[in-house]
Amino acid sequence: MTERIYNFSAGPAALPLSVLEQAQQDLISLGDTGIGVLEHSHRSKAFIAVYDEAEALCREIASIPDNYKVLFLQGGASTQFSMIPMNLLSKDQTADYLVTGSWSQKAVKEAKLFGKVNVACSSEDKNFSYIPEEVSLSEKPAYVHFTSNNTIYGTEFATEPVVPAGIPLICDASSDIFSRPIEISQYGLVYAGAQKNLGPSGVTLVIIRDDLIAQGPTDLPTMLQYRTHSEAGSMYNTPPTFGIYVLGRVLQWLKDQGGLTAMAQKNQAKAGKLYDYLDQSQLFKPTAAKKDRSLMNVTFVTGDDSLDAKFIKQATAAGLDGLKGHRSVGGMRASIYNAFPESGVDKLIEVMSQFEKEHAS
Numbered sequence: 001m002t003e004r005i006y007n008f009s010a011g012p013a014a015l016p017l018s019v020l021e022q023a024q025q026d027l028i029s030l031g032d033t034g035i036g037v038l039e040h041s042h043r044s045k046a047f048i049a050v051y052d053e054a055e056a057l058c059r060e061i062a063s064i065p066d067n068y069k070v071l072f073l074q075g076g077a078s079t080q081f082s083m084i085p086m087n088l089l090s091k092d093q094t095a096d097y098l099v100t101g102s103w104s105q106k107a108v109k110e111a112k113l114f115g116k117v118n119v120a121c122s123s124e125d126k127n128f129s130y131i132p133e134e135v136s137l138s139e140k141p142a143y144v145h146f147t148s149n150n151t152i153y154g155t156e157f158a159t160e161p162v163v164p165a166g167i168p169l170i171c172d173a174s175s176d177i178f179s180r181p182i183e184i185s186q187y188g189l190v191y192a193g194a195q196k197n198l199g200p201s202g203v204t205l206v207i208i209r210d211d212l213i214a215q216g217p218t219d220l221p222t223m224l225q226y227r228t229h230s231e232a233g234s235m236y237n238t239p240p241t242f243g244i245y246v247l248g249r250v251l252q253w254l255k256d257q258g259g260l261t262a263m264a265q266k267n268q269a270k271a272g273k274l275y276d277y278l279d280q281s282q283l284f285k286p287t288a289a290k291k292d293r294s295l296m297n298v299t300f301v302t303g304d305d306s307l308d309a310k311f312i313k314q315a316t317a318a319g320l321d322g323l324k325g326h327r328s329v330g331g332m333r334a335s336i337y338n339a340f341p342e343s344g345v346d347k348l349i350e351v352m353s354q355f356e357k358e359h360a361s
């Protein structure tokens with residue numbers, strides 16, 4: 001099989017072809033070093049250059065202020081669910097969580113091991129199909145945590161929740177990081193598993209304000225202190241070198257595309273086409289509240305499980321992979337992250353239109 005097909009996977013997800021081609025070359029020899037990128041020591045000059053470039057691009061693309069550290073960690077976004085409260089929440093403090101999906105629920109579960117949790121809002125009453133407008137924050141939370149894009153349910157915060165001055169805002173941006181401009185100074189910490197918009201699984205990007213790093217207890221396991229990774233430039237132990245390399249290449253691609261503003265326009269255009277089609281369809285219905293629709297994960301159903309299954313089968317046969325929705329929502333999910341090409345959205349609409357014609361009642 002040499003032909004690439006359209007990959008709608010929610011993550012790991014489609015990467016830019018040019019990045020994959022470059023990686024293919026660099027696997028054998030990174031530049032003219034004669035050593036492949038997987039084989040270089042993380043302390044080698046060649047890898048340090050890769051690392052420095054990835055960090056510099058990250059800072060440039062998101063205009064990250066100097067009082068923030070960029071860390072490349074392991075353990076996925078899920079490890080951040082525990083590391084955040086471990087470092088920033090004590091037994092007698094409360095952290096506020098906006099619960100907009102099962103990833104936020106998992107974050108809450110971990111936080112409860114370290115302190116008190118106030119669920120400031122929840123959309124569980126309607127299977128997380130919307131973003132609540134009312135948020136009830138506690139008196140003086142240690143921080144406020146939210147999930148900017150709900151990968152499973154196809155909802156996304158249009159803007160950051162408002163928090164009182166001095167309260168750190170923390171965001172799990174795993175499934176929409178760098179899909180649009182982001183004002184880092186509004187946050188205390190932003191984190192994302194790389195496997196959707198940034199690169200392969202195995203590396204987690206953490207952007208954290210200096211004062212929060214300093215605040216963490218010093219009696220935690222060494223690997224679980226932000227301080228450790230900040231002081232060692234993410235090289236306390238062997239970092240996920242290949243993940244950092246690919247992330248750097250993806251960020252260079254993003255920059256070449258025109259950066260975050262241009263990327264946001266492309267994402268708007270791609271998702272807009274699909275939602276426009278869904279809004280006029282007599283067969284397929286979007287599942288997320290219109291005002292909260294995600295530009296990254298477009299979820300939809302026919303309302304008939306067997307018809308959904310038939311559509312997925314037909315789409316797969318037409319070269320559209322990974323459209324099956326998460327089991328908690330059912331139906332279909334088209335994950336169309338930054339690197340997913342617009343031509344794939346066009347093809348999906350074509351296949352959906354054809355299916356709709358064949359099944360018109």
Ligand SMILES: Cc1ncc(COP(=O)(O)O)c(C=O)c1O
Nearest residue numbers: 076077078103151172174175193
């Ligand atoms: C919004 C969100 N948060 C967290 C996670 C978990 O990430 P990881 O598998 O890197 O732990 C995911 C994975 O899909 C996600 O979509």
